[in-house]
Amino acid sequence: MNKQPKYRQVADVLRREIVNGMHEPGARLPSESELQQRFDASRNTIRNGLSLLVSEGLITSSQGLGYEVRSHEVFELNASRFENLTFPQNGDAYSTDVTNAGRRPHQTFRVEVLPASQDVASRLKVTAGTKTVLRFCHRYVDDVPWSTQATFYPSWLVDEAPRLAEPGDIEEGTTRYLSDRGTEQVGYFDEISARMPTPEEARLLEIGAGVPVMIWTRTGYSADRPVRCTVTTFRGDLNRMNYEIGDLSARSENEPQ
Structure with a gap:
């Protein structure tokens, strides 16, 4: 059983998907409500997981536009x-x-x-x-x-x-x-x-x-x-x-x- 807090589990899954190219740079992530359904988690849990990815520089947050995979030019x-x-x-x-x-x-x-x-x-x-x-x-x-x-x-x-x-x-x-x-x-x-x-x-x-x-x-x-x-x-x-x-x-x- 995964003993990590639920928000960290959410962040781990999304991080892995970003690193593996499932969400391309510049792509918008699913909405908070969609992620709530996917992970069977509360809105605060989803937001905490997304905030962790923002702090790591993997995604950005825009008011009214949701979350986007950060784009770095290779x-x-x-x-x-x-x-x-x-x-x-x-x-x-x-x-x-x-x-x-x-x-x-x-x-x-x-x-x-x-x-x-x-x-x-x-x-x-x-x-x-x-x-x-x-x-x-x-x-x-x-x-x-x-x-x-x-x-x-x-x-x-x-x-x-x-x-x-x-x-x-x-x-x-x-x-x-x-x-x-x-x-x-x-x-x-x-x-x-x-x-x-x-x-x-x-x-x-x-x-x-x-x-x-x-x-x-x-x-x-x-x-x-x-x-x-x-x-x-x-x-x-x-x-x-x-x-x-x-x-x-x-x-x-x-x-x-």
Whole structure:
């Protein structure tokens, strides 16, 4: 038997339906009276359940118009081109891609010196506990939290590229900065997974209950060794990632103009 209060049961069902796409963004939910009949619940119970979804940012309420599924525009990231310096850039890859999509980029930074965790050390091929520099970005698209990005650089690389340890943005992007300093990244190893957010991730990304995060871990390599490990955490409801592999000229030829 479900021991949760009835209004939470109502919210759980509707939340699950929204996350699974049964109620599209911008769609109006059934009326309170219809929901009363469906859930065999009082009007106050239905209103409390709907209010919970409003507080989570999943739906909006308009006087006289009922409740509507909140509409967030999804941002599509091409992970193949994200750090490819052969593509024209105006600033770093994130700012360029968001601006080119007609959206507004904004990001904040912090820089810390931390010992490498076992996980990061294994990717950077250094001893666990070795000093690394963490550059942490909190990124927004149109003032909506989009992702957090934690990039770890080994200390030997920071000695060669000291701006990595300076607070604030590297305007041209770290990939281009490193290339200009003689460290060109020639390859990447990507790992992608999904899970429910930690409380801190939910706070930073303003994620409502029931929304997962996508974790994109990219290890960048120079010609002879790994030079950085980047862990990007995306809101699962606002992002779509794609890759281009091989010759896709036929795809562009067949796409509608």
